[in-house]
Amino acid sequence: MEDEQIAKPEALPRGFVWGAVKAGIKASGKLDLAAAVPVKGATAAAMFTKNQLVAAPVTVGRKHLLATGGRVGAVLVNAGNANCATGQPGIDACTQTCVAAAERFHCIFDEVFPSSTGIIGVPFPAEKVVAAMPALQAALGDTPAHAELFARAIMTTDTKMKVMRAVVDVDGAEVRIFGAAKGAGMIHPQLGAPVGPPHATMLVYLFTDVVAESAELRALLEPAVEMSFNSISIDGDTSTNDTVLLLASGASGVKLTERSSEAFASALKLVCGSLAHQIVDDGEGVGHVVTLHVMSARTEAEAKQVAKAIAHSPLCKTAWSSGDPNWGRLLAAAGYSGVAFDPALVKIRIGEQPVFELGVRAAEFDKDAAHAVMMEREYTITLEMGLGEAECRFLTCDLTEEYVRINADYST
Incomplete structure (x- = not known):
């Protein structure tokens, strides 16, 4: 076969x-x-x-x-x-x-x-x-x-x-x-x-x-x-x-x-x-398609739980619309996801650009380079949780003014 x-x-x-x-x-x-x-x-x-x-x-x-x-x-x-x-x-x-x-x-x-x-x-x-x-x-x-x-x-x-x-x-x-x-x-x-x-x-x-x-x-x-x-x-x-x-x-x-x-x-x-x-x-008003790759979680369910918290955050989604590498929003959303973790163990990358590790902004963080990645139509944000070996990939997108316009007038 x-x-x-x-x-x-x-x-x-x-x-x-x-x-x-x-x-x-x-x-x-x-x-x-x-x-x-x-x-x-x-x-x-x-x-x-x-x-x-x-x-x-x-x-x-x-x-x-x-x-x-x-x-x-x-x-x-x-x-x-x-x-x-x-x-x-x-x-x-x-x-x-x-x-x-x-x-x-x-x-x-x-x-x-x-x-x-x-x-x-x-x-x-x-x-x-x-x-x-x-x-x-x-x-x-x-x-x-x-x-x-x-x-x-x-x-x-x-x-x-x-x-x-x-x-x-x-x-x-x-x-x-x-x-x-x-x-x-x-x-x-x-x-x-x-x-x-x-x-x-x-x-x-x-x-x-x-x-x-x-x-x-x-x-x-x-x-x-x-x-x-x-x-x-x-x-x-x-x-x-x-x-x-x-x-x-x-x-x-x-x-x-x-x-x-x-x-x-x-x-x-x-x-x-x-x-x-x-x-x-083809999402309403979508300008950027973002893959959230959550790695080294305890379970796949917890990895998806973290990804969903980020994917549903209006602050994260609006930052993605303009390519703003505001990694603090990513970490904050993960923090309220309900999954217990130690921020000091977490590593975050936007594309291949390191933005957060060891509890602080990554030493190699290059805001302009991260912004350039985020201006591409598609890119990946990776979060290493430092908890285990489970992972998930979750596909989401930015939130734009066009999305608001479409849905503000949907029934009229």
Whole structure:
């Protein structure tokens, strides 16, 4: 079995059709209703937001996956209205669209997996979705252009579509993976299991033609999500609608085995990692993409805890917007993260520039050189905690006036 490789543009997973239309949900009049249909059905695994306020499609999607044991016959996604905080009418509206999709795409009602993204608290226009269903069916196809329609229709404040493909070679047979995502604001995913206690949106759809059961897909999806989507933040806000869905059509005829799972898992992580990076890189008003590399922590959880405190600090994020090497803000955020450490053991670097060590400003600290690093589009800030051997990489960004402008006027 060979390693995974980035796929050619035409190498889409077999057994799926995609498409999108204008249903009149977005005020802009752009594409706003998309569908992905596994021609012969698919097995699925999903992870959802841990926000205690969840949108109607999250509630319905969880219920449907439980009812079918992870079988999906159609994915229906709208943009422009989150169908969240809409009460029972929102649930009823979501159910109505699932019924219409099931009739149109020839599957049972609870095999329809719904998703929504957009503004919260606005009544959901189910009638527009239902009316657009014939056109949506006619728009479906299996070409890259059809898959691109799907990826574009789910966008809200995104400035570009986010897609990634990979191919795994299994003894000469190809297993393909295609991912499409949206997200530019309200991004700090905290994704968990589709059942359990409750806890601008990120939506991620991953398609593959491998043969796999739902439990097998879940075992692969959770670590891939933890290293990618659960390790990014644009603004620290966790959406009510966040969803990651992995679908397997089985159309390749290639089964997941102990031998093939490792390479497939690596390819899935590659796709998820790329999509996660694309989300942060296209964040609302983002000027700089910053990787926080927290090293020598006691545990990975503590390393991520420190990284999140820094990533969510308005003082750190605004300093990054102008390239200000104010390392004191980094240390202060780590200090209130809740992780116990001795500042005298901590070392901080901006790029390769040492800025803090042995409890004081580094002797080699060069403010101009550090500023030059921070004016690059992407760079890494490294914190060595001096506690152990665990580490994490957490992807985040700066906070700019453009982000404030976008979100100050979002509902008006």
